[in-house]
Amino acid sequence: MHAVPPLEGSAVGSAPEVPEAPEALERDLRRVDIHPDFWYPLAWSREVKRGKAHGVRFAGEPIVLVRTESGAVFALEDRCAHRQVPLHGGVVDGESIRCCYHGWTYDCTGRCIDVPYLGRERLPNGVRSYPCREVEGLIFVFPGNAALAETVALPVMNAASDPKYKTRRFGREVACHYSFMHENLMDMNHQFLHRKQMGQMRARSLGRRRGEGWVEVDYTFARMEGQQPVGEAIIFGQSRQGASGNDKDVMTIRTEYPYQTLRIVNSSKTVVMDLWIVYVPLDAEQRTNRTFGLLSIRRPGVGVLLDIAWPLLVWFTERIFKEDRWIVEREQEAHDRQGADWNHEVFPVINELRSLLRESGAAERAAAPTGPYHRRIPIEVVTQTQHEAGARPVLRTAAAATEVLQGSDE
Amino acid sequence: MHAVPPLEGSAVGSAPEVPEAPEALERDLRRVDIHPDFWYPLAWSREVKRGKAHGVRFAGEPIVLVRTESGAVFALEDRCAHRQVPLHGGVVDGESIRCCYHGWTYDCTGRCIDVPYLGRERLPNGVRSYPCREVEGLIFVFPGNAALAETVALPVMNAASDPKYKTRRFGREVACHYSFMHENLMDMNHQFLHRKQMGQMRARSLGRRRGEGWVEVDYTFARMEGQQPVGEAIIFGQSRQGASGNDKDVMTIRTEYPYQTLRIVNSSKTVVMDLWIVYVPLDAEQRTNRTFGLLSIRRPGVGVLLDIAWPLLVWFTERIFKEDRWIVEREQEAHDRQGADWNHEVFPVINELRSLLRESGAAERAAAPTGPYHRRIPIEVVTQTQHEAGARPVLRTAAAATEVLQGSDE
Amino acid sequence: MHAVPPLEGSAVGSAPEVPEAPEALERDLRRVDIHPDFWYPLAWSREVKRGKAHGVRFAGEPIVLVRTESGAVFALEDRCAHRQVPLHGGVVDGESIRCCYHGWTYDCTGRCIDVPYLGRERLPNGVRSYPCREVEGLIFVFPGNAALAETVALPVMNAASDPKYKTRRFGREVACHYSFMHENLMDMNHQFLHRKQMGQMRARSLGRRRGEGWVEVDYTFARMEGQQPVGEAIIFGQSRQGASGNDKDVMTIRTEYPYQTLRIVNSSKTVVMDLWIVYVPLDAEQRTNRTFGLLSIRRPGVGVLLDIAWPLLVWFTERIFKEDRWIVEREQEAHDRQGADWNHEVFPVINELRSLLRESGAAERAAAPTGPYHRRIPIEVVTQTQHEAGARPVLRTAAAATEVLQGSDE
Incomplete structure (x- = not known):
């Protein structure tokens, strides 16, 4: 059950107290400022x-x-x-x-x-x-x-303006660097954190893709034990418990700098959930951020059912987000205390994401970006993916981003 | 309606993000410690x-x-x-x-x-x-x-010991450098801040004077719109609204280092209000101060009326002081964030005051004043004043400080 | 009434604003980290x-x-x-x-x-x-x-496991360096601090001893005025007020690095009270500590009486500890503000203790102790003691630590 491909030159097995050698030569990601030459939401219209x-x-x-x-x-x-x-x-x-x-x-x-x-x-x-x-x-x-x-284009938020979806707008301040937020959402192995809300689920990574300014990964999920939670049932309109096809849904998580999306596509190739989210640094040190998220759920045949169930969904997602906030703030605390990024990342998807965030971020703070923004060199590729059920190299493009896969998470 | 004389070598029009050139060469006023060789109140007797x-x-x-x-x-x-x-x-x-x-x-x-x-x-x-x-x-x-x-003489607080006046003693901690307090009170154009308490008033500066260790300025006021506030009526014993002579009162604000006074003299040349105030730094960085003020109001013919109205006056002045405290603390915050004094002052009275505070303050902190206090070189003069209604140079002395003018503020 | 021997090379009489000359050459005790090569309690079992x-x-x-x-x-x-x-x-x-x-x-x-x-x-x-x-x-x-x-041996806590004693376990966080705690307890002249709880008592130091890794001192006490407090009566089972023998109890306070004990032995040579206590640094700067204490009181003939009186003893000791916490936190505050140890210690017992804590502590923080722990050179001796009633040099050993003396404190 190892969905993760062999680690390319991984330092697994090295002493945990020193950062990875390659990391040590790179900039500390937690000190990379977000690039200012993008559109950032700074408030809700109603504020x-x-x-x-x-x-x-x-x-x-x-x-x-x-x-x-x-x-x-x-x-x-x-x-x-x-x-x-x-x-x-x-x-x-x-x-x-x-x-x-x-x-x-x-x-x-x-x-x-x-x-x-x-x-x-x-x-x-x-x-x-x-x-x-x-x-x-x-x-x-x-x-x-x-x-x-x-x-520079404004971000596209497809589902939020589509009447076939109902959208929840949410946001909160979180006391951590924006990069912890991206990594939290993209690494679906972290749903062990949500075991009380979600039961025991196991994520399986199907593959990752990378292009200029973006990286994405697909997952399916298998329930190991426990009941399907109510919030999840709302999203899918029915219990998938016990069904042999409970691993037909595919979740795709994508960081398209500086935004992030999470989409779930069901076996009918319908987008049943579409989350758009961004983490806007608040302080000069960028150790806090304000999150702006739009969570869109596709309305079922009888649309009113979703409205009735909405408070449950709000409650469910608030619980999930509270757990995520707690853990990423602990990550920031560890970084503050250790004074460097001691992370010992073994999941290639996340190392890819870290590389993207590092390359896309602002220049070193001492030399503030005053001149025109130098476009980053496009990363043509795309990476190798291997997974248990038939690992083979795949070449993908951004256009292929929403394939039909399977799975679910927050 | 511009009561302010032409600016001598003003930098009006320069980029707002860099400090004035002359300022840049001088010490940052917000880092000038108050001079310790004066008498400072540190507590009320009753404490x-x-x-x-x-x-x-x-x-x-x-x-x-x-x-x-x-x-x-x-x-x-x-x-x-x-x-x-x-x-x-x-x-x-x-x-x-x-x-x-x-x-x-x-x-x-x-x-x-x-x-x-x-x-x-x-x-x-x-x-x-x-x-x-x-x-x-x-x-x-x-x-x-x-x-x-x-x-070194103790300060003179005339009205507080005069039975013809009723005196309110007040004080509070304010989280800013003492110099912001002096500038706040002396620049009567700031009563836009108190528009909710005072209505729309317009200050007219009549002229400023400077001598050794002091600077002062006279104002009259014209009501642009709104009702005369109750607090103001208490001070003057009657409404002056609609009267053609509502610009006969003169307010004189004086910083006689390190103290500050504000006096209002009416058309009968009577001091109707006399405020004595000082801002005592609390912390070593002098970013907080405790204010000690004596606000004396001349008793009207029927003295008991003032006693009856006193709670209203207290309420009125508390509202005013609360607004002032809020704004000077925002000034200190900006200085803390910017790390320097970016003020772009265009009002000559305030630039004069800043010069006085800078010259009268303690030596640089590194060289703490341990030896005898070297008397500052007296500034013989006095300055030029111009105002709309007959701008001409005037030479004044401290003895002429309480001329009959017109106006009112906090 | 001077229980203190002449000061060896004391700086009494020097300017109070500069540290003692010998101290200035030594490490600032308040920056000496506790030595990590000992057993420290980090929690109560029940936690x-x-x-x-x-x-x-x-x-x-x-x-x-x-x-x-x-x-x-x-x-x-x-x-x-x-x-x-x-x-x-x-x-x-x-x-x-x-x-x-x-x-x-x-x-x-x-x-x-x-x-x-x-x-x-x-x-x-x-x-x-x-x-x-x-x-x-x-x-x-x-x-x-x-x-x-x-x-390295675990500490011995005799009375806590002896059924003849009833033991109170207590602990709290205190915002000071552990050395202030040791000095507070060992200098019994400080019971002026507890005058409200204890009445006017005067400590008399009988002598001090020092060996490898430890120092201890004996006291008797005389009541100057006021009533015997209830808490004290609980410990001794009866009022000793007015009795001619009210100075027969002996208190011995010992720092055996890094622990501290306080024992009271009555005229029958019975240990009536036995306190074991340690101060565990919490933060890296070691400016806060968590105290773990076991206070054992010998049960009287009718054991249930102690149980009945126990809430009073808890109340009494809490009051005492609250006062101690307040004062040592003020000491830490003074050190933080002054940036150095300005203490002007005149009591030889405390100077001995300070020397012990300095020598027993960790090496300078820059050079963290990574290698094996170098045993400290034993200090063979023992010191001179003089007191009013027949001052004479005495040579004592650790074995003689619990002599029969007289007195009481927290």
């Missing part, structure tokens, strides 16, 4: 009310989101050019924001358009503005080089 | 009860205030010479203080006069004592060079 | 339930104590070799512990015996294990060089 300002943070940068009286949203650095106090304490005045302290006023471009006690001919410069878009109930900001914003 | 000890701090130095059985107050460093534990946990014994741990005993000069298990001929040295005075319900300590204490 | 894991710390090292299904206890470093998360969140599985995250499994030697998704032939190395013993309701761990564990 930014008409005529109000709302303060958020991206990797330590304070940013104010302003919804003007016309309902438009803009994003500025959250400090008055005058005395550096947060603009989110200010007053929305038509289409502009007025600092609460001495009344300096800024428009949506960050230009200072009024200082009540100063002539207009002598107005000071203003503050930085950020490209800002509102999609699917999320307010996205482009915190990096604004000149690139138009060239 | 130090007869036969009790009370622990306070000045810029990180722990100090114990002891009120002996005879009622006298003395001040020592708040640590036993033996095992460094705070003396404020000890027992007042006649005119001395006995450490709570092993009973070492100190008199008002800090001399150790008893160790219960040691012969008197072998008593160890004691602890440092501080010059200490009790005035107007405040216990003042001279934390600097004690040899200078006799040569 | 580690059958089939459960329990996380503890020794000087910053996370350690997991596991009680297997058979009831045996073992100790491992509290981090999974895989992703460094704490094993104490895991699942006890027979005689092994399974990490909660991905199910990696370790036996009592720390060897990894299962990774559910990996072949047994490719199992990674495991984690560090610690020698572990369970004695008298305490779980002892040997955190240093495991090769030495067999050569």
Whole structure:
């Protein structure tokens, strides 16, 4: 029952107290900042009310989101050019924001358009503005080089806008580096952590694929013991317990930098669950993140059943997420105490993911990315996969990402 | 309506993200320690009860205030010479203080006069004592060079001892450098912050003056919209709303290092309000301070009316101070995050004040002031003032500080 | 009334603000780490339930104590070799512990015996294990060089296993270096601190002795004023107030590195009270410790009386310990602020103790003790003692430690 291919040059068996040799030469992943030249959600639309300002943070940068009286949203650095106090304490005045302290006023471009006690001919410069878009109930900001914003696509959240699905929006702060979140979700062997919620399940990895800026892996699952949990039953509309075909569902987890998705496709090749999630660093050290997730469940034939069962699903997923949050915060604590990444990873999928996150991240912090964003060199390939039931090298492309496989997890 | 004179060499228009060039060459004001060779109140008299000890701090130095059985107050460093534990946990014994741990005993000069298990001929040295005075319900300590204490005057608090006034004593801890407090009070353009309490008022600066160790500025005020607040009415005894003469009151704000005063003189040249206030650093980094203020309001003809209205005044001033505290703590937070003073000050009065605070402060922290206090070179002048209604250079002296002008603020 | 002998080269009379000259050349005792090559209790037996894991710390090292299904206890470093998360969140599985995250499994030697998704032939190395013993309701761990564990004796706790005594087990976290705890207990002049609980007592030191790895001192006590407290009466079974023989009891306090004992022997040469206590550092800086104490009181003729009075004794000792905790935490605070040990110790017993703790402690932190533990050079002697009633040099040995003297303290 070993779904994992032989380890390429693995250090399994080496002393556990020193990091892997190859890792030691690489950057510590937990110190790799997220790349700023992407669109990141910084708030839910409902958090930014008409005529109000709302303060958020991206990797330590304070940013104010302003919804003007016309309902438009803009994003500025959250400090008055005058005395550096947060603009989110200010007053929305038509289409502009007025600092609460001495009344300096800024428009949506960050230009200072009024200082009540100063002539207009002598107005000071203003503050930085950020490209800002509102999609699917999320307010996205482009915190990096604004000149690139138009060239970088907003993420696609398929199911969330499809009436055949019901979507739960959730999010919370988690006290860890975003990379722990990606690794947590992608390594389905971790569902031992959720044994109380899910029973004893065993994941089987079917294969992994990698392309430019992304990596993905497929799993099926087999129940070892215990009952099918209610939350799982909601997702699939019926108990699959005892059925010989309980390993026909396939879960595909994909990190397409900087976002992550988890999709479950059933034996009818229907996407029954589609999770889109991103982990936005809050502090400058990027040791905390705010998670924004959209969890879409396909409505069954009688759609109202899903609505009735929804509170159970919420309860079930909250339990799962609580366990995940607990463990990744323990990982961050260990890193803080050990001062380095001592992880002894033996699962090739995760080592692939780590490599992707390291290569896709920002340059070293000392040299902050001020110039244009240098596109990363595409990784043409794709990797070898072996698994128990017929291990053989496979070459796959992104287009083949949602094959029909089998399995289930949170 | 620009009450501010043209800016002398102002950097208005420069990039907001870098500090002003002249500032960059000067010491960061937020790192200038307050000068210790002055009298600072460290507690209210009522906080130090007869036969009790009370622990306070000045810029990180722990100090114990002891009120002996005879009622006298003395001040020592708040640590036993033996095992460094705070003396404020000890027992007042006649005119001395006995450490709570092993009973070492100190008199008002800090001399150790008893160790219960040691012969008197072998008593160890004691602890440092501080010059200490009790005035107007405040216990003042001279934390600097004690040899200078006799040569430095205690502050004058005129109205607090005058029966024609009723005085409110207030104080609180504020998590910011003392300089933010001085700047907050002196820049009356900040009353936009108090728009909910005060309505829309506009300050007009009439002129500023500077001498050795002090700077002051006069304002009048015009109500732009809204009702006269109750607190303001209490101070002036009647509504001035709608009266053509509602700009005849003059507010003068003065920093006479290290104290600050705010006086309002009405059209009859009577001081209707007199605030004395000081901001005493608590921690070694001087990022917190404890404020001690005496707010004196002139009693109206029927004195009892003021007593009846007093709770309203307390409520009003508490609201104002709460807003001020919030904003200066945000200023300190910005400084902590930015690591430097990015303020982009455009108001000459405040730049004058900053210059005064910088010059009057202690020497760089590395070289602690151990020798005698070198008197600062007097700044003979006085500055130029221009305002809309007849800008012309004026030369003023401290004696002319309370001219009849108009206006009101907190 | 000076029980203390003349100070050998004492700096009494020197300026209190600088450390003693000899101290300045020595290591700062408050930065001397406890020596790891001893047995330290890390938990009470009752805290580690059958089939459960329990996380503890020794000087910053996370350690997991596991009680297997058979009831045996073992100790491992509290981090999974895989992703460094704490094993104490895991699942006890027979005689092994399974990490909660991905199910990696370790036996009592720390060897990894299962990774559910990996072949047994490719199992990674495991984690560090610690020698572990369970004695008298305490779980002892040997955190240093495991090769030495067999050569180092577990501490002897005489009275706790003797039915003639009733024993109270107590413990708490205290935010100070362990050395402050030793000094607090050994310097009985500190009972001025407990004047509210104990009345005015005066300690008289009869003499001190020192040998290899230990130092001890004898005291008698005289009541100066006030009532005998109830807690004290419980210990002695009757009021000794007013009796001419109220100075016949002798208290002996001994630090036998790293443990401490306090015994009271009455005029019939019976040990009426026997305290065994140790202070285990929790954090890497060793600025906090967890105290484990066994307080044994000899049962009176009618044994049930002690049981009836027990709640009073608990209350009494809790009050005493609360005062002690408060003061030693103030000592640590002073050290943190002053950055060095400014203590001005005049009591030779304590200077002897400090010397013992300094010599017995671990090597400098930079050079962690990795090699075998070098036995400390024995200090043959023994010291001079003088006291009021017939001061004369005495030579004593450890065998003479429990002489019949008089007195009482916590």
